[in-house]
Amino acid sequence: MSQFLEYLKMAVSNIKANKVRSFLTMLGIIIGIASVILIMSLGNGMQAVISGELEGIASGQIALYTYDSTGTYYITNDDIDAIVEEVDGIMAVNVYQGFEGSTVTRKGEFSVNGSGQMASYQYFSNTGLLKGRYFNEKEYLAGTPVCLIGEADAIRLFGSTDVIGMTIDMTPNWGNSVSFTIVGVEKEPENSMFGGGYDNTPVSLYFPMTVLTQIYGWEMDDYYQIYLLAEKGADTASITSQVVSLLERRHQCFGENIYQYESFNDIMSNINTVINAVTMIISLVAAISLIVGGIGVMNIMLVSVTERTREIGIRKALGAKTKSIMMQFLSESAIITMIGGLIGILLGIGGAGLVAKIIAMASPEFASFRPSVDIATVLLTTMFSSAIGLFFGIYPAKKAAKLSPIEALRRN
């Protein structure tokens, strides 16, 4: 052990004696490690942002739709009742029915996207309320014209968010006009990548779907698409297959793939898979640069062995064994790659932070983007760079250790 310390000391003193060269040798390793860390932490951060966004919107949501070219299959209100009754683990079911129209306030004329929802809307809304309340089951059943509006839209229409109890006179593009009473204001999603209100987009209103009966003059009963919300921790795969087989039984269309679904959990895991794959591929490229760096270390160590042939001869003449010389040169390449690795890790983390700042500055929807490095990545990378040092150091070290002392001494 004390011997080992001596070799480390020798290695360090030699690295110090050749500062510029040692640094240039490290550079390959520094760049390799820094890029691996940079890419991995950006990838992790990106994944966290996207997961966070989708988590808010859609954790446990399943979209169920009919895929039917003949237009004969629908999902009816009775189907929805049956689903709620017969399938366990479902927290809520919702249906959206939209219509377009316009409204005039003292701020001007606005186009409106009305979105009829079931009373379960509150479970599907992910931003939460700023003021007021959601509409309830009673209002849904009675078809009471109440509505929710987004914070930004409230400001666009009325210049304020104090709009509870105010009315919006809505003229649909087709059908009867309705006067909605505002009962709730929804918060804006924070720095969302998906959507967000801009000046020229229509104002969105959310109201009991039964109000559509007043507008259109008939009751809504056939839907192409419904949304299920699984209870927390419920098995979404089993729920969807139960729902699909229930619908197939009710509509007598077994195995025809009329009823299909998209689970947001699946989508999320798909997105994660894609991000992981992209991260891995770019990391692989970075890892290749690491190997190139390792070859650089080997190259310099070979030059160093040739240059120090005489020194090796002297050491051997004075009693250094094959192992001692090997250890000296191996320590040297290991220390070079280790220091390079540490600098690379710091640079990688710093660089990722910098890139995140630049991205956040360029596009505000990425403000919540934080690169993240897990300790496993750091440990793995450090180990990898030391391994590279050892691996690429072995050949030069062996070459040095095998030199015969007389031949080494004879050379200048």
Add this chain to the structure above:
Amino acid sequence: METLIEVKNLMKIYNPGENEVRALNDVSLTIMRGEFVAIIGQSGSGKSTFMNMLGCLDVPTSGSYYLNGKDVAGLSDDELSDIRNKEIGFIFQGFNLIPNLTALENVELPLIYRNVPAAKRHELSVASLTRVGLEHRMDHKPSEMSGGQQQRVAIARALAAAPPVILADEPTGNLDSASSKEIMQILRELYQEGRTVILITHDNKIAASAKRVIRVIDGRIVSDTNYGDGKSIEEIAKQIEEEGDKEQAYV
């Protein structure tokens, strides 16, 4: 007196086969502990090969070599390293100091390879450098010292581990005459202190510091003269000269 080195029928053949070169041809020799021996010969005489054999830097093609009671003729590289470390102190013509180490660190080297603990190593090295009068140059690098000083560092390095044999290969070959005198003075003192000194040189005047002179020509020992302690350096030098002429004529 105790036998330190015993060489029998030593052969070293380069390029075995048609163009073989017998660098050492059937050399036998015994050196006692405490002797001061000079091995002299022209360049190409085989004295350097002989020095490599005696210094365990190379292995003979055949023959036996007992150093301090151990048969070293058939040892492996690492075993030879060990023998060199423990039994031999080298002094080379080109000093052979490691350039980026200080005088003290250079002297410590053989002790490091002998696993001497740091404190003891430092103590021995300082004592050894003091012995050659370089206590004020310990932190200097070789490039910051004169040739004579560098060779004194090399002597200190050879002495530090107190090996039984001091093997000096043309120790004054790269030095001016003043420094040469200094170095030879130190070697004579080491002999007087009871150490075994083997000096390899082509210079008869330098060889005259020794008490026994072995002449090598064409890989063979052609003369082995013991002058004893009675004669002065000048007298020995004169005799070496005369004998050299005789042998030259004989060859």
